[in-house]
Amino acid sequence: MAAADVLDCKALIKRYTSTRDATKAICSPLVIEDFCIQPCADVSPPKWHLGHTTWFFEELVLLPYISDYQRFDEKFSLIFNSYYKSAGAHWAQKNRGNLSRPTVAEIYQYRQKIDALVVALLETAISHEIVAIVEIGIHHEQQHQELLYMDIKYILHCNPCSPSYSKAPLALASTVRQSWRSFDKQLVDIGHNGEGYAFDNESPQHKSYLNGFSIAENLVSNGEYLAFIDAGAYREPKYWLSMGWDWLAESGITSPLYWRKLDGEWYEYTLHGLAPLDLNAPVVHISYFEANAFANWRVCRLPTEQEFEHYLRSSEDLSASKKSAVFHPLRTGDTAGQVWCWTQSHYSPYPGYKPFEGKLEEYNGKFMCNQFVLKGACVATPINHYRHSYRNFYQAYQQWMFSGIRLAKDIE
Structure with missing residues (x-):
């Protein structure tokens, strides 16, 4: 050797x-x-x-x-x-x-x-x-x-005793001034460039044309999402996709997964235990249905995965490589590494996609149906596992992953 x-x-x-x-x-x-x-x-x-x-x-x-x-x-x-x-x-x-x-x-x-x-x-x-x-x-x-x-x-x-996984204290999030970043229409490279490791669904790198758009520099916070709830949006069908409205009726869901209202006050279950809802922290454990409805309520939209990847690449912030003992998102201003953000893009193969060979052919391609892409990593993503070409994917109703919202809008 x-x-x-x-x-x-x-x-x-x-x-x-x-x-x-x-x-x-x-x-x-x-x-x-x-x-x-x-x-x-x-x-x-x-x-x-x-x-x-x-x-x-x-x-x-x-x-x-x-x-x-x-x-x-x-x-x-x-x-x-x-x-x-x-x-x-x-x-x-x-x-x-x-x-x-x-x-x-x-x-x-x-x-x-x-x-x-x-x-x-x-x-x-x-x-x-x-x-x-x-x-x-x-x-x-x-x-x-x-x-x-x-x-x-x-x-x-699921345990009514709300046991804690981590004994580390959970600090309060700080307020971040809302801002937007704009991009002119352009032709961009999307997908993995071939350097370092990547899953098969990230390739091949290809060209994608983007119209002009703006994307929020901040994740949607608990306080912003609470305003959506207080406005009665869970009872307004005009904000919801047809399947999303049916999902609400069947599930009875009226808030993010781990929110609880106790004696008139909102709390959130975290891996650090049950805590009063931090209005400045990013909203997390949101379904695609909820993310899409919130964007409609705000007269915005969710970004496409191509827009999101271009935004991520423009910052080169790989926050998922900076870990602490806290297992809950606390910073709305981070470009990446707090919550996986929903995009409006269906999980589909890139042009020229080739799956892994052998038994691993089943690794990613077989799931390219009825799922949406999420980008940006989260607090639970392992160190050095993430890259901006990473394509996470879940079904529209699912909430239990560390999922959140970053808004986008068209530039007229």
């Missing part, structure tokens, strides 16, 4: 082990009873995330590249395969919380065994193909780290 390959191998092993350790660290504040809870179909139990991210490396790294490899447990493939049809049958997502076994201890043993084998493989049989798949696996695990924060928050909020 060449000296350069050895150095690359050591760096990759370090990134692999640190990523795997970070997942365990996210779960460290939990008690054993927290690991198995699944309050709704969108949320997965924390122990499932621990098992699935391990299955990913066993299935895509160890099984193809170690001759005569014997699985840790043949039943784990059924339980921990998420949606890869080419990898065989998988357990229904909505039923993940019904499984008391394997135990949390067994899943941690599974992680330890697979980690040892992956590291041993990287030390002895490095290749460009293996490096590429391990790299995808690392970023896949980072996606699940963000999902863990989302799911843990939902699990804990």
Whole structure:
């Protein structure tokens, strides 16, 4: 093995082990009873995330590249395969919380065994193909780290005792003067430029024509959103998409996901516990339906993903790489890294899109239907995982992710 390959191998092993350790660290504040809870179909139990991210490396790294490899447990493939049809049958997502076994201890043993084998493989049989798949696996695990924060928050909020995940104090947000940034009509580059890591759905980079537009330099705050509620907008069909109005009627939703009104005062559940609603903090856990309705109420609109990416690139602010012990958005003036912002763009393939090969072909392309793109990262996005070409995506009704609103408008 060449000296350069050895150095690359050591760096990759370090990134692999640190990523795997970070997942365990996210779960460290939990008690054993927290690991198995699944309050709704969108949320997965924390122990499932621990098992699935391990299955990913066993299935895509160890099984193809170690001759005569014997699985840790043949039943784990059924339980921990998420949606890869080419990898065989998988357990229904909505039923993940019904499984008391394997135990949390067994899943941690599974992680330890697979980690040892992956590291041993990287030390002895490095290749460009293996490096590429391990790299995808690392970023896949980072996606699940963000999902863990989302799911843990939902699990804990369902408890009437409002338990805290983090003991760190939650400071009050400061006021930020509202401002807008304008862009002339122009032809711009959209998508990943080929430098560094990116998922397949970020490529290829291509040209996109933008009409003149303005975009808010500030995220919509809780105070602004409360004005929307107080104006009776949840009872006014003119602001809502037809499907959004039906969603309100069916769900009974009248506010963002974690808002609670107690004795006439608004509170918000956070990973730091229940706190009085901070009017200056960014509104978070908003569905596309709500974001679109708010924009209509303000006589604005949501940005397209192309407009948003061009705005992000013009600032080069990668705030998602600046982390603290606070797991709640507090700054409305940040360009990125506080909340994932909804765009009005449907999640679709770029011109010339080519999916990953093999089993990974199912990674992104199969979800390009009935979803909207979000941009900008959030407080739960792992360090160095984010880039401005990143395309997050969710269905219009979903609220449990760290989603918020940045407004846009046309320039006449």
